[in-house]
Amino acid sequence: MTEGTALFHVPGLAEPARTWYKIIGDLHSKSTPLVILHGGPGACHDYLLPLTDLSVPLVFYDQIGNGKSTHLPERNGDEDFWSVELFKNELNNLLKHLGLDSRPIDIYGHSWGGMLAAEWAVTQSSSNLRRLIISNSLASMDTWRIGITSLRKQLPEDVQVVLDEAEKSQNFETPEYADAIEVFYKRHLSLARPYPAPEVEAALNWFEADGTTYGTMYGPSELSITGSLRNWTIVPELHKIKVPTLLINAVNDEAQDVTMQPFADNIENSKWVKLDNAAHFSHVDQREEYIRHIQDFLE
Template sequence: MWRDMEPDEVVEVTIAGGHKVVAYSFGSGPEVVFCLNGGPGLPCDYLRDSHSCLVDQGFRVVAFDQLGTGRSDRPTDTALWTIGRYVEETEAVRQALGLGAVHLVGQSWGGWLAIEYALTHPHAVKTLILENTAADLPHLARELDRLRGALGSETVAMMLAHEADGSIDHPEYQAAVTLLNYRHVCRLQEWPAPLKRSLDDWNMGPYGTMQGPNEFLYIGNLKDWDRTADLHRITVPVLITVGLHDEITPACAARMKAGMPQAELHVFPNSSHMPFYEEPHLFYPILTNFLERHRS
């Protein structure tokens, strides 16, 4: 089960352009779980603190604050906010820490990054763990429209009107987004402290450039990203996890599973986007079982 833990090591890594990113390492040994958190623009707290407990099973766990977040540098050049540059950054961190081939965890946006990384650096990935994510963002956009539709036609019309005239900061629009967040991002009444820490320090620069203004409107430079046709190239064992009520829906997860030859899929019935917090008693046995089966 997750708990707050202090890292055994905090490492500063210099990446292309001379920027600094900060990595956190827990435990030791050759079996490394390398975590890529969601956002974009979120510090890694929520994913780092929900996966560092894997040290109890003898794994080393590494996470890092992606450029623009947390304790890493926060440049403002929007040209930096591309998935290709983040792939290069991820590889720079892996090499700087001497991690070898890793069990790569990607959650939400981190899953898109993990897929892109696995296709670019297949030698570096021992297994791939895709949590609450998708490989086809145009398909995800259609799924998000379906979730929005469940709010009712009047609410949908209101949201579309505010999006059309650029007034998405209006209280009624924000109220609809808040309701969607509690239905499809985290269904707990009280959100866990690591999640709140990440959300309270959200850098909207990368997020707005790459994704859009909120979780339910994709208009950034990733809106057309689709790796479905390339998934067959990922031949390592893959674990896909998703909440039944996830904003990145089970349909997105099923599409990924169909594309990868060694993928298995687990759906958590009472979770949305954070099963490690919402149903930890179900989530951790599945995750640890997968990792144990694929130790070297």
């Protein structure tokens, strides 16, 4: 295991940002390394550590804005700064730093990481991409809303009332709202019990420690999408992805079929796996089966 930081020069910052990374395995082996893009934005690498069950070299990193990378709380609410382009540039910078910009690599993205992976995969920078994994993610915010709204309507009526009142008042800091969101999370974030599993807790703790990127790009919670990604879509570009692509979601997932379907429809060489008895953190809820599907795909 190797840890380090890559200097990342960002226009508008007085000093370079630092992207923290961790390598597990030997990047110089014959196996193609898998670069892991975490979700959130701002959930950090910790919650994806079950992927260490894979028998390939792994590159984890924390995207700037949280975790062990540079924090920029002074940029909270700055939608122009916290852009998809920023994180694509950070990924390219990290790959160059690690010497992975000119040799075959595989990319894995979970949730927001899947959005970022798809965004990167349609660019010229992805010419060395061998295989792509998009897990529990979304092809557009419009289709994501359709799925989320459907799940929300299945919540107990008293929970829905609390959620509606919070959105009307724009007060998302009450204990009642926290309790209502937890009802949704227990159904659609992770089915592992006791809740929260350590991986779930790790992601939620990072949002609490520094919610700059999540709050600015997504919103106050999974059920209130007010950030800069509110109108995001990658659907018109998906036909550009030509590499073998594995799609994963789950029956109880926030990422319902309606938001995964455009990936399957528009990526010609794709395979879609849907897991039972699992939610958004499928890698926690059905760890063994999840890892097996990815290992088989990479091999």
